[in-house]
Amino acid sequence: MLVIVVFVLVGIVTALLWASLDAFGGNVEQTAGVYSTIIFFVLLVGTLVTPAVSGGAINGDRDAGTLATTQVTLATTGQIVLAKFLAAWTVALTFLAASLPAMLFTVLAGGVRLDTLAASLGVLVLELGVVAAVGVGLSGVIARPLFSVVTTYLVVAALSIGTLIAFTLGGLAVQTERTQTYIGIDFSVGGEFDPVTGLPEEIVCLEPETYSYPVPRFDLVWGILAANPYIVLADAAPTTFTSEGYPEDLFGQIALGVRSAQLPIVFDEVIDECGAALAGDPNSAYEFETPQEIFDRTVPSWFVGLAIHLVLAIAALAAAVARTRTPAGRLPTGSRVA
Amino acid sequence: MTSTAAIAVEGVARSFGDVHAVRQADFEAASGQVTALIGPNGSGKTTLLLMLATLLQPDAGTIRIAGHDPVADPRAVRRVMGWMPDVLGSWAALTVRGALETTGRLYELGPADARTRANELIELVGLETLADQPARVLSRGQKQRLSLARALVHRPSVLLLDEPASGLDPAARVDLRVLVRRLAAEGCAVVVSSHVLAELDEMADTAVYLDHGATASAERIERSRATARDWRVRALDPAALAAALEAESIVTSGTDHLGALVTVSGEAEAAAVLERLVRAGIAVSAFGPAVGDLEHTYLDLARGEVAEQPVIDSTEAPR
Structure with a gap:
């Protein structure tokens, strides 16, 4: 039932995206853009549904009275927890399977590169596994199913939204004074303007003006973003650029966000428009980097984020095994073995 | 062991x-x-x-x-x-x-x-x-x-x-x-x-x-088994039975809807009581322990517990 809902939802989103992007024209950008948006949508739906599926796996069985009867068989605690995890992961992946027709459509329409496809699908499958593992793990650690489901949702929210909040607040909390010196051209002297360059015949420089203002230090806290599953997904997919150096899909645009945050801040900047004008082109005083240039001089972080998630998943499962092991030693207050 | x-x-x-x-x-x-x-x-x-x-x-x-x-x-x-x-x-x-x-x-x-x-x-x-x-x-x-x-x-x-x-x-x-x-x-x-x-x-x-x-230890169970217990006697004529019990001066502990309860210690004494009643011409239709063996021991042990220490209201133990 839920699978059908997901199938219909993803279908609607794809159709709407296709229709709305059609207005902008362009072929390659369009299909790549639609594909990456679908992948993010599936990650959103998957992380919204998987906690409910996995978060009551072990304590729910205990409540239903079927855990203890399994534990007295020859199946080990590790096998039981692992089986619960694989079952939850499989359910989560059926939601991905329900979105496959929509994805296939964009892939067949062309423009989605094979390496982008492999990387994004691979990370998506792993991330759904992480949520499933955290849910099953917490269901083994927390006595009541309701609380473990809610806690799983909180973990997902902490990673998806909490990292963004922490990044923003952290960057704003640490601010550094930045000074900018501007040397302009005195347009009031120097005679006639050249009709081609717009500059006076004789270029006279103004006195340097110095501004100083605080800037947030996002370059210090960008690492927090590495733990965000959406950014892991975006950063892991190989980014392709247009001839102007702009990312072609949503993966690239979101990855650009985390890459730009890495850029070190120049604390003393001198914008010498006058000097540049004397050298020939006043616009060269303003440094401008294309997104492609930013990508080239910053580092990818997705494997760090993915490693953090995998460690979290394994730790959650290990905690569940330790807590569910029989014969049970100390039991936390209010919990029971059967 | x-x-x-x-x-x-x-x-x-x-x-x-x-x-x-x-x-x-x-x-x-x-x-x-x-x-x-x-x-x-x-x-x-x-x-x-x-x-x-x-x-x-x-x-x-x-x-x-x-x-x-x-x-x-x-x-x-x-x-x-x-x-x-x-x-x-x-x-x-x-x-x-x-x-x-x-x-x-x-x-x-x-x-x-x-x-x-x-x-x-x-x-x-x-x-x-x-x-x-x-x-x-x-x-x-x-x-x-x-x-x-x-x-x-x-x-x-x-x-x-x-x-x-x-x-x-x-x-x-x-x-x-x-x-x-x-x-x-x-x-x-x-x-x-x-x-x-x-x-x-x-x-x-x-x-x-x-x-x-x-x-409970084995000796406590043994002791409980040996304590006097009720046997139930039923006769075709309850009035005649009551009179016979009175006449034979057999210890009773009352009557219930199923018959009279006599207090005996052990099966030998129970057999003797039955024999006396039959000899007295009572048509006995049923004679047996009022409660089962396990129940008798269990209740006796529980009563012993009451005598030894006050019973705390014990609800189902949390697990």
Whole structure:
């Protein structure tokens, strides 16, 4: 039932995206853009549904009275927890399977590169596994199913939204004074303007003006973003650029966000428009980097984020095994073995 | 303690926080015998069975199931031990057959063996008509039978049954008793816990009394058995019976709707009382103990407990 809902939802989103992007024209950008948006949508739906599926796996069985009867068989605690995890992961992946027709459509329409496809699908499958593992793990650690489901949702929210909040607040909390010196051209002297360059015949420089203002230090806290599953997904997919150096899909645009945050801040900047004008082109005083240039001089972080998630998943499962092991030693207050 | 006992429990204790569910349990259960585990609600029966079933570690004492330590080697114990819990849980989506086959696979039977065994057990517990129904449609008594079948999947030599008869109708209770006796006859050591003593009376060879987490010692049980107890006499003419009891100066402790209650100590005295009544020309239609053996001992032990220490209102122990 839920699978059908997901199938219909993803279908609607794809159709709407296709229709709305059609207005902008362009072929390659369009299909790549639609594909990456679908992948993010599936990650959103998957992380919204998987906690409910996995978060009551072990304590729910205990409540239903079927855990203890399994534990007295020859199946080990590790096998039981692992089986619960694989079952939850499989359910989560059926939601991905329900979105496959929509994805296939964009892939067949062309423009989605094979390496982008492999990387994004691979990370998506792993991330759904992480949520499933955290849910099953917490269901083994927390006595009541309701609380473990809610806690799983909180973990997902902490990673998806909490990292963004922490990044923003952290960057704003640490601010550094930045000074900018501007040397302009005195347009009031120097005679006639050249009709081609717009500059006076004789270029006279103004006195340097110095501004100083605080800037947030996002370059210090960008690492927090590495733990965000959406950014892991975006950063892991190989980014392709247009001839102007702009990312072609949503993966690239979101990855650009985390890459730009890495850029070190120049604390003393001198914008010498006058000097540049004397050298020939006043616009060269303003440094401008294309997104492609930013990508080239910053580092990818997705494997760090993915490693953090995998460690979290394994730790959650290990905690569940330790807590569910029989014969049970100390039991936390209010919990029971059967 | 002999090493041949299928179950040997010595000095076992287990507490949950401040609640001492089992304080001092000592008993043995032999192969081929049905051992009743008797005690009021909250006396620690289920906790003790959970420890025997390799699910809980004792805080103190030792347990041996067929010679294996459930803490050190739970796998060896699980191989030979079947446990039917007091909580009725079944995989709601699986059919009866599917649940038994899955359990068989969990006991490392091959697919074909598991299927064969599932069919045998369905027949054994009489669930043939429901074999392909999902377990959630079963009634309480039917779930109880499924639970028993599940405990028997791997042909255990030690069988732990926690309140197996609760929720069963009279016919099913008889079936259960016959089945348990048959399993014991085949060499299985069966431990049955219950607080319905009448049904245990007909099923059990020996009994272990558990009260406030401690098993009653053998001498206390012996003492209880020897105490005076009521026998019930019924005659065709109640008035004549009352007169005869009066004339023979037989100690009575009242009458109830089923007849008069006479207090005797031991079976010899009971036989003597009956003989005197018959000689007096009373047409006795029924003569027997007013309460079962187990119940008498149990109640006597419980009364002894009252005399020794005030009974704390013991609700079901938290687990």
